[in-house]
Amino acid sequence: MAQPVISARGVSKRFLTHSSKATQLKERFVKGRGLGTEEFWALQDVDVTVGEGETVGLIGPNGAGKSTLLKVLAGILRPTSGEVQVEGRIASLLELGAGFNGELTGRENVYLNAALLGLPKREVDRLLDSIVAFSEQGPRIDEPVKHYSSGEYVKLAFSIAVHVDPDVLLIDEVLAVGDEAFARKCLAKIEEFQRAGKTILFVTHSLDLVTELCTRGIVVDHGRVQYDGDPAFAVGTLRKILGTDRPVGAPAAPTLMGGITVRAAVAATTRGGPASGRFRAGDPLHLRVECDVLPGDEVYPGEVGVVVMGAGDIPVFALRTPPGAGLPAVPGHYCVEFVVEAVPPLNGAFILGVQVDHAETGLPITARRFDDAIWVETGTLPGLLDVPAKVTVTQA
Ligand SMILES: Nc1ncnc2c1ncn2[C@@H]1O[C@H](COP(=O)(O)OP(=O)(O)O)[C@@H](O)[C@H]1O
Ligand SMILES: [Mg+2]
Structure with missing residues (x-):
């Protein structure tokens, strides 16, 4: 992967809520310590690394934790545990309400926001006309933003975000709020950013956008990363979770996602x-692949597969637990150790793609990728494989 620009390690976020508010979601809450207070984990042990120039789509059902993750990355929320690091200037377009002061005018909010992003006033003076033009607000720029519609609000926020020349752009699903013409304008801007090599992480419900625009897709559900990798696979994974991978009216397939999580994949030279x-x-x-079989209504036996992939996600070789010898359907923490007696004559950095499938039905339960997990140094010539050859030079 290119130089990591965004890195979240073991990030968890707990919210404390008053029990009176815990209505139908009650079963998802775990009793907190204080009387009348319950705790809810919106993010659990999230690892996300985004390299420079990547465009990553963050997708998941409502309430999955997407907005919370963006806010933690943007530094607006402090994680309960774990570490977050973001390099460079971050511009973020978060949920409506974050970042603007409703009492101030649009113009004043431009200055306030730009200042928060570290832009000197004279720089904002220079950009102001262009920001107002892109936001399509005209004279409304001098009205308090509390009088703006949500669409107008997003237009201004987006315009500011793209004008401050950020290195990293974090966008929540706000683009759906504006009208179609504006959404198209925003997409053109995002593509311009991609070409300029900027790092983009955006939340969207428009799954086509993920396959068209993104270099990677991350699926979040129940506060955990359920899949991280190929955008098309990410979209397929989410459709399975949502049950939209079947025709309307078809019986609901069991959604297996979430019963098992992959905690780590470690490459070592000796056992343990x-x-x-x-x-x-x-x-x-x-x-070594570490997995948690989570307690729940249904616990599945899992087959664990690892694909070792080269640049461009090209599979090089794969390993898999034999039938009947994978993860048992018993909650707990497990360690699966694959032993390869001799590393093949490979060259370069390799990705580990770990996938856990239901041992009987083969339905995917979870998947996770670990970039640059293995480095193999064999020869000095380019290529995935180091192939010995005899060379002779003769005069023809
Ligand atoms: N400030 C908060 N206090 C309590 N619970 C919250 C708070 N913010 C979010 N949550 C809860 O955390 C979960 C994840 O929310 P969110 O990150 O907004 O999900 P998403 O953006 O994926 O729809 C939801 O169940 C939501 O109700
Ligand atoms: Mg959200």
């Missing part, structure tokens, strides 16, 4: 040894 990451051809490789 520390993560090494670096190998030479012929070295032993102990690949």
